[in-house]
Structures are given as C-alpha cells and as structure tokens.
Amino acid sequence: MHRQSSLLLPTERQAPADAEAISHKLMVRAGLIRQVGSGLWSWLPAGWRVHERVVAIVREEMDAIGGQELLMPVLVPAEPWKRSGRYGIDELFKLRDRRDAELVLSMTHEEVVTTHVAQIVRSYRDLPLILYHFQTKERDEPRPRAGVLRTREFIMKDSYTFDRDAAGLEEGYRRHIAAYDRIFDRTGLEWYRVESDVGMMGGLGAHEYMAPCPAGENEVALAPGYAANVEVASAQARPVAELRLEGELHTPGMTTIEAVATHLGVDTGNLLKAFPVVTETRGLVTVFVRGDHRINDIKLRNALGEPFRPAEADELRGPAGFLGPTGTGVEVYDEAVTPGRYVAGANRPDYHVVVEVPGGERIDVRAVQPGDLVDGHPITVEPAIELANIFKLGTRYSEPLRATYLDEEGREQLVWMGSYGIGPARIAAAAVEQFADEHGIAWPRSIAPWDVHVVALGQEGELAAAQALGADIEAAGLSVLLDDRPLRPGEKFADAELLGCPLRLTVGRRALESGQAEVQVRRGRESRDGIPLQGGAPAVVELWRSLP
RNA sequence: CGGGGAGUGGCGCAGUCUGGUAGCGCACCCGGCUGGGGGCCGGGCGGUCGCAGGUUCAAAUCCUGUCUCCCCGACCA
Numbered sequence: 139m140h141r142q143s144s145l146l147l148p149t150e151r152q153a154p155a156d157a158e159a160i161s162h163k164l165m166v167r168a169g170l171i172r173q174v175g176s177g178l179w180s181w182l183p184a185g186w187r188v189h190e191r192v193v194a195i196v197r198e199e200m201d202a203i204g205g206q207e208l209l210m211p212v213l214v215p216a217e218p219w220k221r222s223g224r225y226g227i228d229e230l231f232k233l234r235d236r237r238d239a240e241l242v243l244s245m246t247h248e249e250v251v252t253t254h255v256a257q258i259v260r261s262y263r264d265l266p267l268i269l270y271h272f273q274t275k276e277r278d279e280p281r282p283r284a285g286v287l288r289t290r291e292f293i294m295k296d297s298y299t300f301d302r303d304a305a306g307l308e309e310g311y312r313r314h315i316a317a318y319d320r321i322f323d324r325t326g327l328e329w330y331r332v333e334s335d336v337g338m339m340g341g342l343g344a345h346e347y348m349a350p351c352p353a354g355e356n357e358v359a360l361a362p363g364y365a366a367n368v369e370v371a372s373a374q375a376r377p378v379a380e381l382r383l384e385g386e387l388h389t390p391g392m393t394t395i396e397a398v399a400t401h402l403g404v405d406t407g408n409l410l411k412a413f414p415v416v417t418e419t420r421g422l423v424t425v426f427v428r429g430d431h432r433i434n435d436i437k438l439r440n441a442l443g444e445p446f447r448p449a450e451a452d453e454l455r456g457p458a459g460f461l462g463p464t465g466t467g468v469e470v471y472d473e474a475v476t477p478g479r480y481v482a483g484a485n486r487p488d489y490h491v492v493v494e495v496p497g498g499e500r501i502d503v504r505a506v507q508p509g510d511l512v513d514g515h516p517i518t519v520e521p522a523i524e525l526a527n528i529f530k531l532g533t534r535y536s537e538p539l540r541a542t543y544l545d546e547e548g549r550e551q552l553v554w555m556g557s558y559g560i561g562p563a564r565i566a567a568a569a570v571e572q573f574a575d576e577h578g579i580a581w582p583r584s585i586a587p588w589d590v591h592v593v594a595l596g597q598e599g600e601l602a603a604a605q606a607l608g609a610d611i612e613a614a615g616l617s618v619l620l621d622d623r624p625l626r627p628g629e630k631f632a633d634a635e636l637l638g639c640p641l642r643l644t645v646g647r648r649a650l651e652s653g654q655a656e657v658q659v660r661r662g663r664e665s666r667d668g669i670p671l672q673g674g675a676p677a678v679v680e681l682w683r684s685l686p
Numbered sequence: 687c688g689g690g691g692a693g694u695g696g697c698g699c700a701g702u703c704u705g706g707u708a709g710c711g712c713a714c715c716c717g718g719c720u721g722g723g724g725g726c727c728g729g730g731c732g733g734u735c736g737c738a739g740g741u742u743c744a745a746a747u748c749c750u751g752u753c754u755c756c757c758c759g760a761c762c763a
Contacts, residue, residue, distance in 0.1 A: 151712065151724075152698050156691090156756040176755065229762065246763080280687080280761055294763085346763090355762090527763055559763065595722060628723035635723095646722060656722095 139608045140588065142621045147184050148172075149633050159353040161570040162285030164579050168636045170587075177282025177290035184637065185566075187587040189293070192562040193272055195324050195584065196295050199317040205268040205297055210250045212274050216240035218249035221538045229277045243276035248535045248557060251298045255553060256541040262302050265543060265553070266310060270297030272562075284353055286563040287523060293563065299556040302543065307530055307554040314528055314558045318347055322525070325565055326582025326686055328572055329525065332358055332365040335436050347526035347560075349568035354521035361512040369436045372502055373510035373517050375428065375474035378407030383481065383492050390488045393459025395429040398490060402481060406430040410475065410482040410493065412461035414449035417442055420468050422453055424461065426495075427472040427504045429481075434505035441501040456485030463493055473500040523568045526560040573661065579638030580661045583685045589616035590678060591639035592655075595627050595646030603671050604645035607655060610675035616682060635660065640685045641678070643669060661686055 146169075153163035154173075165171045170185025181189055197207065216232065219225040219242050225232075231243035244250065251269055259265065275294045282288050299310030315331070322329040327349050334346040346367055348358050359371035366372075381404060392398045399406040409429025415438070416422055423446070427433060439445055451458055455467065462482030463469055477497040484491040508519050536542070536553040545551050566585065573580040583589065590611055594604035601622055608618040619639060621630050627646070634642050644656040654668030659681075669677050 148696085150697055154756090155698065158757070173755090227762095275763090277763075281757095281759090283757080288762090524763070561763085626721065626723085626725070628725080631723050633724090644722080648722075
C-alpha cells in the first residue's frame with residue numbers, strides 16, 4: 139500500500155500554459171509525467187506504474203503467442219543501417235564515438251535483430267521464431283507534440299517474426315493480430331485495426347491499431363465493416379449530375395475550382411482539377427482529379443511507384459489555374475473521373491473549356507472524404523492516435539543483411555520477416571484522452587496506477603480505519619493508494635479525481651459512525667453502496683471487477 | 687523547413703509600449719482558527735527577469751546576437 143503523504147505525486151491546479159492536448163494537460167497536472175526537453179519526458183512514479191501495467195499486458199500476450207523476450211541495445215553501429223538502406227532517414231540520430239566510428243541510435247531494431255538471426259539461424263529447423271523486446275527508441279522528430287503522444291524518445295515493444303516462407307509469415311502475422319486484439323481489449327480502450335501504408339519500414343502489407351480521439355494525428359475512414367487510414371483508404375465518390383454546358387467558357391481571373399463552379403453554376407464535381415507533378419523517371423506528369431476531390435500524396439506516390447514533387451510554374455504547359463488536358467505528355471486520371479464531360483482549364487488565361495474525358499486507364503490517387511461510399515454506406519473520417527503498427531516485411535531486411543537458412547534440400551533460402559510495434563506511452567495517453575472528464579483522468583481498471591484509492595479524512599480513528607481497510611483490500615489482491623495527508627477533504631477529492639483511480643473509498647467521520655466507507659466509481663463519478671470497514675474487501679474486489 | 691507565439695520564484699501571470707533596481711494569485715514554511723468538495727486570519731522563505739554583448743548615470747524594459755520551449759503546417763512509426 140502506497141501512502142500519498144510520502145509519494146512523489148506533484149499534482150497541479152493549473153495545466154502548463156502551452157499544453158493543448160487533454161492528455162498532455164492532465165498527465166502533467168496529475169503528476170504522472172514531467173518534461174525534460176522538447177519531446178523528452180520523465181515518467182514520475184504514478185505515471186510509470188501506468189506505463190508498466192501496459193507493458194505487463196503486452197508481455198503476457200506476446201508470451202502467449204510464443205514470443206521470446208530479449209534485449210538489444212539502443213546505440214548500435216551504423217554499418218547495418220547502411221546495408222539496409224535506412225541510414226539516410228532524417229529521423230535517425232547519427233553520432234560518432236571517440237575513435238570516430240559511426241553509430242546510430244536505433245529507431246527500431248530490424249537491423250540488429252536480423253543481424254543476429256543471420257548469424258544464429260542456420261536451418262529450417264531453427265524456424266519459426268518470434269523475438270521481442272521493450273526498448274527505448276530514438277527519433278529526431280521534426281515536431282514533437284502533445285505531451286507523450288509524439289516524442290523523440292519512447293519505449294516501444296517491437297517484435298519480429300522469422301519464417302521460412304510467405305505462408306509462415308502469414309501465420310506469424312495472424313498470431314500478432316490475435317495478440318494485439320487481445321491487448322487492446324484488455325487495455326479498455328476504444329480501438330480499431332485499420333489498413334495502413336507501409337511507410338519507411340517497407341514491405342508487403344501493414345495494419346495499424348488506432349484509438350479514436352480528438353488529439354489524434356491520424357485520420358481514419360470508417361464505414362460499417364470498413365476501417366482504413368486515410369493514407370490508403372479507397373471509397374466510391376458521390377455521384378455528380380451530368381454537365382449541361384458546351385464549348386469554351388470565359389472565366390476571367392477565376393483560378394480556383396470554387397470560383398469557376400460558382401460562376402458557371404455547376405457542381406464542383408463537374409470540374410477537372412489538374413495537379414502537375416514531376417518525377418525522376420517520367421518528368422512532368424499531369425494528374426487529373428474531380429474538382430471536388432483532393433490528391434492524396436501517399437496514394438499518388440504509391441500509384442506512381444516513385445516519389446514526386448509538385449511542378450514549378452515554369453515547368454507547366456499552360457498558365458497556372460487554367461490547366462487542362464492537352465492530349466500530349468503524360469496525363470493520368472483518378473478513378474473517380476468517370477468518362478464524360480467536364481469543365482477543364484483551356485490552357486490559356488481566363489478560359490475554361492468543356493472536355494470529353496474518355497474511358498481508359500485510371501489510378502486511385504484521391505483522398506477519400508466524408509460522404510464517399512463503401513458498400514453503399516457513407517464513410518466518416520475521424521482523428522485517431524496510432525497505438526501500434528504491424529508490417530509484413532517479407533525479405534526487405536533479410537536480403538540486404540543476408541538472413542538465410544538451408545531448407546530440406548540443402549538450398550539457401552531467405553528468411554521471411556514481420557515487424558510488430560506497440561507504444562505503451564501512447565496507450566496510456568490515449569486512455570487519458572478517451573476517458574477524461576472535467577475533473578481529471580478516469581483510467582480503465584486494467585491500467586490505472588492503483589486499483590483503489592482510499593481517502594482518509596481525519597488523522598486519528600479515520601486514518602487507522604482507512605489503513606486497515608486498505609490492507610485488507612491489498613490482501614485480497616488489489617493495489618491501494620492511501621491518501622493519509624493532513625489536508626482538507628476538498629483537496630483530497632480533487633486530487634483523487636485528477637489522478638483517476640477507478641474506485642475511491644472515503645473513510646471519514648461518517649464512515650466511523652456507520653461502519654461503512656463511502657464508494658465512488660471514478661468513471662461517471664457515480665456513488666455506490668457503502669463498503670463495510672470490517673470484512674469489506676471481497677465486496678470491493680467484486681465491485682472493482684465490474685468496472686470498465 | 688515555412689508561419690505564429692512565449693521565456694520574470696515550483697505553477698499560472700502582471701510589469702516591457704513610456705528605462706529608475708521586481709509584483710500578484712496559487713503552492714511552500716511558522717502560528718492560530720477551522721474540519722465532508724481546493725476554507726479563513728496573521729507572519730515568513732523564495733526570483734541578479736533564458737543567455738551573451740551593446741546603449742545609458744541607470745536595463746526585466748531599448749538595440750544586436752544567440753539558446754530554449756509551445757502552437758499550426760510540411761514531414762513522420
């Protein structure tokens with residue numbers, strides 16, 4: 139049982155002036171975290187308890203699918219990163235030691251773990267393997283933000299699967315999905331799994347686990363039976379009525395879709411929007427999307443199969459704002475541009491023209507938007523925090539780092555890999571975001587810093603009774619924080635609600651008189667029937683088990 | 687990297703425009719009164735105003751440089 143009088147739990151009445159996100163404000167106010175520098179945070183005792191409860195859940199589920207825990211260093215030689223091709227990543231911290239040897243601070247551990255496997259695994263008999271660790275990751279983020287939601291240093295559980303082939307990878311991936319689903323169910327969060335882009339990890343496929351909340355940095359497209367990061371989401375565009383206009387249209391100075399559509403009295407979806415880009419192998423490429431749509435940079439990059447940059451003004455084939463199809467050069471159309479007539483730029487100033495867009499090849503490069511349809515259902519787009527990310531890497535790392543094995547026929551084969559990350563800090567922050575109210579945090583019971591907060595009002599018989607009750611509850615298997623501080627009730631209640639333990643028991647004069655501690659459930663601040671001071675522990679356990 | 691904002695006791699702020707040797711609330715310490723939702727009274731401790739240089743008789747305040755932090759965007763697991 140922890141006594142609050144001697145606990146380092148620096149609660150604050152006011153949030154830091156520059157904090158915006160709920161979790162940032164409340165985790166600081168509740169005394170869980172303190173800032174060291176931009177994107178660098180210390181976890182104070184109560185906050186660390188939350189973090190470690192999350193870690194314990196993750197560890198149990200990883201062990202349950204056959205994961206083997208190990209530990210790899212943060213500081214590692216640069217050489218494997220050069221071999222894997224990730225040395226050039228801007229977010230990678232690079233440094234030199236006193237002998238001028240190049241080192242990096244790991245942002246994930248594919249290079250290291252793959253190097254080990256390359257040395258150790260010889261035979262198909264050594265596979266499959268699931269290896270994982272909890273380790274500090276270092277990333278030179280362009281913009282850390284929102285408390286512990288996006289930091290430059292954080293602890294991640296990353297696991298890696300090693301299999302003989304694609305079928306084995308699928309099995310490892312499937313197991314991780316099962317484990318992660320259980321982990322997030324156990325954390326008590328609202329969450330969903332979405333399809334995602336493979337990003338800097340490279341590879342064959344990926345999913346993310348998301349927690350919806352306003353502070354989220356990602357956007358997720360949702361429809362019944364469908365959930366995808368907007369980075370990769372696809373949906374059917376809303377239909378647009380046929381265009382009635384013909385020929386050339388005088389549109390003086392109208393360089394925006396909105397201006398042209400308003401002037402002509404047509405739907406913005408009747409317009410064609412030109413998005414000229416330049417790629418290394420193709421040069422100038424003009425991408426056309428419907429006027430009411432936007433380009434999704436990630437989808438476009440994936441569709442082109444190479445990076446691109448927006449074209450500069452002097453690279454265009456016409457005046458900016460009046461670009462349209464020319465029938466020459468590389469011109470591609472988004473999927474939502476169905477064959478038919480559109481208002482497009484006339485490639486000369488102050489004129490648009492109605493063009494007939496034929497059928498033909500299409501690429502899916504637009505950003506989905508609310509109201510688009512999936513299986514006939516309109517999608518919604520909402521912000522969410524990315525809590526975990528899983529990738530099918532295939533041979534992305536085993537090939538450059540030469541992780542191979544000999545099969546039954548004695549042939550050398552590449553190991554197939556998967557990579558699976560999860561961020562305990564973000565899980566904690568997401569829980570704060572999702573369940574806080576105007577009084578403070580309301581932890582899910584599985585990750586609260588303590589299961590029960592026993593608040594003693596008064597320093598004599600009340601404190602002795604509270605302590606005895608707390609001891610009984612601990613003996614029954616729950617963790618207890620005892621507020622034994624000589625403060626006024628208001629301050630103690632306010633601190634308890636700020637900290638957010640799921641169950642609060644109050645032992646004051648009334649309790650001594652009635653023989654029952656008062657009970658408040660933090661989520662909803664609901665009062666419940668009193669708990670006997672003597673022999674009440676089983677009832678506390680039962681009540682606690684019923685909480686979210 | 688682009689745009690915006692901020693650095694003054696532990697926290698939140700005023701003072702800067704108009705230069706004169708630092709103030710308020712909370713917290714903290716001591717005493718007293720209180721005692722079930724951040725109570726009251728009295729007395730205290732604590733800051734060379736991010737840092738460096740300059741102007742001036744005099745700089746938190748004016749000038750130059752620099753560091754740090756936050757927010758929005760870009761980017762990013």
